[in-house]
Amino acid sequence: MSTATRTKLAVIGDPIAHSLSPALHQFLIDYFHLPFSYESRRVLPEALPSVFAELRRGYRGVNVTIPHKQVILPLLDELSENAHATGAVNTVVFDEAVAYGENTDVAGFLQMMHLGGISLRGREVLVLGAGGAARAVIFALQQAGVSRIFVCNRSAPRLSDCESWMAAAIGVKYEIWLWHQLHERLLERRPEIIINATSAGMHPNVDESPLASRMLSPEATVVDLVYNPLPTKLLREARQAGARTVHGLNMLIVQGVASMEYWCGNHLEVEPALPAVQKTLLSKLASHV
Numbered sequence: 001m002s003t004a005t006r007t008k009l010a011v012i013g014d015p016i017a018h019s020l021s022p023a024l025h026q027f028l029i030d031y032f033h034l035p036f037s038y039e040s041r042r043v044l045p046e047a048l049p050s051v052f053a054e055l056r057r058g059y060r061g062v063n064v065t066i067p068h069k070q071v072i073l074p075l076l077d078e079l080s081e082n083a084h085a086t087g088a089v090n091t092v093v094f095d096e097a098v099a100y101g102e103n104t105d106v107a108g109f110l111q112m113m114h115l116g117g118i119s120l121r122g123r124e125v126l127v128l129g130a131g132g133a134a135r136a137v138i139f140a141l142q143q144a145g146v147s148r149i150f151v152c153n154r155s156a157p158r159l160s161d162c163e164s165w166m167a168a169a170i171g172v173k174y175e176i177w178l179w180h181q182l183h184e185r186l187l188e189r190r191p192e193i194i195i196n197a198t199s200a201g202m203h204p205n206v207d208e209s210p211l212a213s214r215m216l217s218p219e220a221t222v223v224d225l226v227y228n229p230l231p232t233k234l235l236r237e238a239r240q241a242g243a244r245t246v247h248g249l250n251m252l253i254v255q256g257v258a259s260m261e262y263w264c265g266n267h268l269e270v271e272p273a274l275p276a277v278q279k280t281l282l283s284k285l286a287s288h289v
């Protein structure tokens with residue numbers, strides 16, 4: 001099927017019922033009058049190769065979410081630099097002959113920071129977490145020219161994997177902190193920006209925060225990738241401490257817009273529509289809880 005006649009899009013993952021991607025992409029399809037339909041498909045790990053073969057025959061593209069973001073890599077013909085470096089793909093584009101993988105979380109994170117008015121160049125930044133989102137953030141921070149990255153994660157094995165990956169993929173100075181060292185190192189190093197790339201505080205664990213409130217101060221900007229709930233406990237406490245805060249909903253939106261730009265082949269100017277798309281997603285979130 002030729003690329004021009006491909007109009008079907010999907011998000012694949014498991015679980016998938018609570019994904020915000022269908023609501024986000026339907027908004028974009030309507031707002032930009034795009035000739036696509038978008039569906040969500042629950043794909044169990046063992047079904048991924050056969051579903052992928054079916055999708056590549058007739059779909060224009062897919063978003064990929066947990067648990068397929070890493071394991072899908074061998075099925076793809078080409079990877080972007082971001083996908084290759086982070087080892088994760090959240091967007092696939094199908095042309096007649098080629099299945100191309102991209103990780104739009106990298107650009108999504110940078111655009112979220114830009115929209116929040118936070119400059120990264122030359123800054124010292126703490127990343128909490130060492131999973132897929134943390135790697136996308138770390139790679140993005142390098143692209144943005146930060147001066148030093150501190151990485152701290154609850155489990156030592158995942159932190160050690162992330163350290164090995166950073167040694168190979170990251171050229172910026174970095175330090176690795178064990179979880180029990182977090183508060184002591186924070187007081188010593190005083191990073192200017194703190195980014196939560198863990199799932200701590202995410203619905204239903206809304207009373208969790210990765211950082212004790214006494215560690216928050218007006219000096220450090222606090223960013224939370226978690227967008228359900230809004231604000232998270234971490235961001236509420238950071239605001240109470242007088243800190244500038246950035247929530248993760250805009251990252252979700254702009255990484256989705258970046259996927260759509262790959263599929264439709266045009267730049268999509270989403271900034272004027274941000275309040276409307278935020279409202280759509282917040283009402284979707286409210287209907288989930």
Ligand code: NAP
Pocket residue numbers: 105108128129130131132133134153154155158159197198199200201202208210225226227248249251252253255
């Ligand atoms: P992942 O690969 O499964 O990694 C999860 C990370 O969270 C691990 O580092 C894990 O540490 C840590 N963690 C989980 N529960 C914790 C807790 N109670 N306290 C401290 N650390 C905890 O997941 P991911 O893909 O990186 O996603 C992480 C979060 O980012 C999710 O909440 C996701 O929704 C969010 N996210 C948001 C966007 C966006 O567009 N805004 C994009 C991507 C991801 P251990 O190693 O100790 O288990």
